[in-house]
Amino acid sequence: MKSSFKRSPTRLAFGLGAAGLVCSSAAWAQAPTALPLWEIGAVALGVSQQAYPGSDQNVGRGLALxxxxxxxQVLRADRGSLGVRAMKSPSFELDLGAAAxxxxxxxxxxxxxxxPNLGTLIELGPRLKWKLGSAPGGGTWRAEFPLRAVFDLSDDAAHRGWSFEPELAFERRAKGGWRYSTTLxxxxxxQALAATFYQVTPELATLTRPAYTAQSGLLGWRxxxxxxxxxxxxxxxxxFARIDSVAGSANQNSPLVRxxxxxxxxxxxAYTWMRSSERAGD
Incomplete structure (x- = not known):
């Protein structure tokens, strides 16, 4: 696998897009009980990620934010939630989620x-979370069903389409303060979002990259x-570590899939600079 570590020219978009990941990672790293109502801090993060699902190259990023x-109880900015939590019960929760x-x-x-460059994408939309109960080894099972609109921060927040990303998660807190999570x-x-990654218009076709019309449907597995x-x-x-696969996807035959x-x-x-003495309600 080839790697590229050149910095994207859209530095502002990169920073904004990373903010959701930062908040989610920093929040997940803490114990689940007696958390402060609010926290302010900073995080340093290094990432090497696949340029897009199906690419044979990685792009590297390093940042501090x-x-x-x-x-x-209602307004949230924690663990991938952003904005309003519409409903919460012992088993279900509905909120506005974000990803980047x-x-x-x-x-x-x-x-x-x-x-065209692949811009920094931010996703916003409703998410249903379903607590499935206990798992082996003292862990817990959870399912999530996010439906999100995708916007390109590198292009004045242009709408790039819609995604549905169901996920099954296993979480466990071990001795020594370690916490683990596995997701599938x-x-x-x-079609609009698939075209962002896989479509090749006739004017951009070459001898080794024929024209291709992207299809809606399965984009990939994680x-x-x-x-x-x-x-x-x-x-x-x-x-974190993640494997992405386009096996059986709707656009596996795109010439951009290498x-x-x-x-x-x-x-x-992550470093927490300030935190409230008041505890969160849940």
Whole structure:
């Protein structure tokens, strides 16, 4: 697998897109009980990720950003939630979720030479979370069903389509302050979002990259794992590894798909500068 570590020209978009990942990782790294109502801190994170599902190249990113976490009963900015929590019961929760994917410069990706850059994408939309109960080893099972609109921060927040990303997660807190999570999910996209990654218009076709019309449907599969550990009350470390596959996907035959499976990894540390004495309600 080839790697590219050149910085994207859209630095502002990169920082904004990373904010959701930062808040989610920093929040997940903590114990689930008696959490502060709000926290302010900073995080340093290094990521090597597949340029897009099906690419044979990785792009590298390193950043340091502030983060803000708020755990209100209704207003939330915590663990991938952003905005309003509409409903919560012992088994179900409905909220507005957010996710982000870093952009990449097409000139750094051989399959996309001469094509538009892949911008930093941010996803916003409702998410249903379902607590499935206890799992082996003292862990818990959870299912999530996010439906999200996708916007390109590198292009004035232009709408790029819709995605549906159901996911099954296993979480476990072990001795010594370690926490682990394993997730298995899939991504279903409409034609507009699929075209962002896989369509080749006739004017951009070459001898080795024929024209291709992207199809809606299964975009890919994801298997991921993450870990975190509190080093002291203010410092935490966290990391993740993820495998993405386009096997059996609607656009597996696109000329932009160069390999079926690719990997992404990340490692970071978070520092909490200030926190409230008031505890969150849940």
């Amino acid at each position: 502030p983060f803000f976490i708020y755990r209100g 994917a870093f952009g990449s410069n097409s000139e750094d990706i051989s399959a996309r030479q001469g094509m 999910g899939l991504i279903v996209a409409d 298997l991921g794992t993450s870990f975190s550990r509190s080093l002291n009350p203010d410092w935490r470390m966290f990391g 390999q079926t499976t690719g990997a992404s990894v990340g490692l970071g540390v």
